Amino acid sequence: KAGVTQTPRYLIKTRGQQVTLSCSPISGHRSVSWYQQTPGQGLQFLFEYFSETQRNKGNFPGRFSGRQFSNSRSEMNVSTLELGDSALYLCASSPRTGTATSGANVLTFGAGSRLTVL
Amino acid sequence: AQKITQTQPGMFVQEKEAVTLDCTYDTSDPSYGLFWYKQPSSGEMIFLIYQGSYDQQNATEGRYSLNFQKARKSANLVISASQLGDSAMYFCAMRGVSGGSYIPTFGRGTSLIVHP
Numbered sequence: 001k002a003g004v005t006q007t008p009r010y011l012i013k014t015r016g017q018q019v020t021l022s023c024s025p026i027s028g029h030r031s032v033s034w035y036q037q038t039p040g041q042g043l044q045f046l047f048e049y050f051s052e053t054q055r056n057k058g059n060f061p062g063r064f065s066g067r068q069f070s071n072s073r074s075e076m077n078v079s080t081l082e083l084g085d086s087a088l089y090l091c092a093s094s095p096r097t098g099t100a101t102s103g104a105n106v107l108t109f110g111a112g113s114r115l116t117v118l
Numbered sequence: 119a120q121k122i123t124q125t126q127p128g129m130f131v132q133e134k135e136a137v138t139l140d141c142t143y144d145t146s147d148p149s150y151g152l153f154w155y156k157q158p159s160s161g162e163m164i165f166l167i168y169q170g171s172y173d174q175q176n177a178t179e180g181r182y183s184l185n186f187q188k189a190r191k192s193a194n195l196v197i198s199a200s201q202l203g204d205s206a207m208y209f210c211a212m213r214g215v216s217g218g219s220y221i222p223t224f225g226r227g228t229s230l231i232v233h234p
Binding site: 033042043045048056058088090092102103105106107108109110111112114 | 153155160161162164165168170209213220222225226
């Protein structure tokens with residue numbers, strides 16, 4: 001069973017540019033969530049998509065956006081990049097069936113996309 | 119609001135010994151799940167173990183066990199017989215059932231180093 005695939009794994013951008021990251025979830029998983037991880041702030045929730053709809057959103061500016069396609073693959077976009085956007089961006093998928101406390105709703109993470117903004 | 123606290127920034131353990139990583143949590147949600155993840159230097163978060171708030175018994179998965187004390191709001195991870203490959207960051211996380219508490223909350227992590 002293939003895991004969660006994130007592309008690209010590494011990328012370098014300059015301030016003001018935009019970036020698009022991709023996430024392919026585990027087959028059959030309909031929920032995809034995104035996280036930003038930095039040494040200073042730790043792991044922070046960005047947003048979650050389920051059935052092509054954004055279901056939850058973290059406390060990030062509007063420069064951070066995402067979408068989900070009918071095959072559950074998801075993309076996130078960051079526009080007008082700032083130095084502080086340098087981070088590891090992690091994507092996770094889950095079945096999102098039953099209750100949130102069910103062990104079946106464990107998040108399975110991808111290897112991440114490491115973004116460096118110069 | 120949910121909160122996860124991991125008070126140990128770093129831990130050292132001798133190979134083959136057991137180690138306990140601390141995690142305390144706070145939530146007003148009566149129903150929630152607690153998770154532990156391992157993050158090696160490669161960056162991928164690896165799921166280790168899960169405990170539901172209504173589970174009567176402590177969860178175990180191979181060498182990992184979760185010492186769940188609901189009244190104290192603690193969910194410590196115990197790794198038995200440590201191996202060199204256990205060296206990594208370990209994150210405690212929780213997830214509620216409704217509204218904002220459905221969003222997972224992560225602790226700041228504990229760096230574990232296993233010495234030969």
